[in-house]
Amino acid sequence: MVKRKKAKGIILASVAAILLLTSACGNKTDSGDKNQGAATTTPPSATAPASEAPKGETAKLKGEILVDGSSTVFPLTEAAAEEFGKEHPDVRVPVGVSGTGGGFKRFCAGEIAIADASRNIKDEEAAACADKGIEFTELSVAYDGLSVVINKDNDFIDYLTIEELNKIFVTESGVKTWKDVRNTWPDKEILMFSPGADSGTYDYFNEAVLDKKGIRNDKAIVFSEDDNTLVQGVAGSEFGIGYFGFAYYEENQDKLKVVPIDGGKGAVTPSYETIKDSSYSPLSRPLFIYANNAEMARPEVNEFLKYYINNIGAMAGEVGYVALPDEKYKEEAAKIK
Structure with missing residues (x-):
């Protein structure tokens, strides 16, 4: 129906058009299945609940x-x-x-x-x-490989054993300098960077490396839940060491060195291959x-x-x-x- 048109000629023309259309629809219905009622002009989706999409379409998620x-x-x-x-x-x-x-x-x-x-x-x-x-x-x-990292300029650490990591990070550790870890290394104070106690990485390191003895908590260690803070800490400390997920090392390898770890079968560097086949053990x-x-x-x-x-x-x-x-x-x- 045409709305808001008051001119008489337009109304008459509209009525004529409607009658013509109705007649055409009626003829079409008569030639079809006689058991069907009059054709409807209401689309199927108009009567469906608002939350349902028309048949054959995917509901829009929000x-x-x-x-x-x-x-x-x-x-x-x-x-x-x-x-x-x-x-x-x-x-x-x-x-x-x-x-x-x-x-x-x-x-x-x-x-x-x-x-x-x-x-x-x-x-x-x-x-x-x-x-x-x-x-x-x-x-x-x-899969992820928990990665131990040092400053880019560190030229004396070639690898670390699980025992040496334990010596550095375990609670009540007496280690203060790198010389305390290996006597051929410099007599320089170690500064450590670790995820905080709410981190699953902290828990995993504590279990896999420290046998659940706990990570030291003294002035020589900095904790943060933000891995980027740990990256910046190690990158800014010549004699620093830290650990976090492999992805963060990959993203920042221009600032850091990753340390090969000897879990008992020789030193292994974390990589996609060594993490996937678990040869980077026990930190995969x-x-x-x-x-x-x-x-x-x-x-x-x-x-x-x-x-x-x-x-x-x-x-x-x-x-x-x-x-x-x-x-x-x-x-x-x-x-x-």
């Missing part, structure tokens, strides 16, 4: 997916979130870096949908989740994300998790990590309900 946790896993999740956002621009995925422990605190309090983790969830953390009625799914996403490790099962019921969360697992293998190398075998990603994808 919403916010909160993620927090490991600074080591952060580059992986950030890469997945950025690429996912290109396909689903109405879904926001802010990613925090409060450390693995900090992420699990928020996750088990029901504050976030996904926790990034550079270690497995601890029993006490799982119990905290259970107390809040939070069920979760653990998903492996990539898997990385994870944890998803709240109730949050998986949200279409945007479910799609993001599927996208993450199906694509992160291809992204891993670009951000300094090692992809899992294809079969492992298939196993992880099958966990997503």
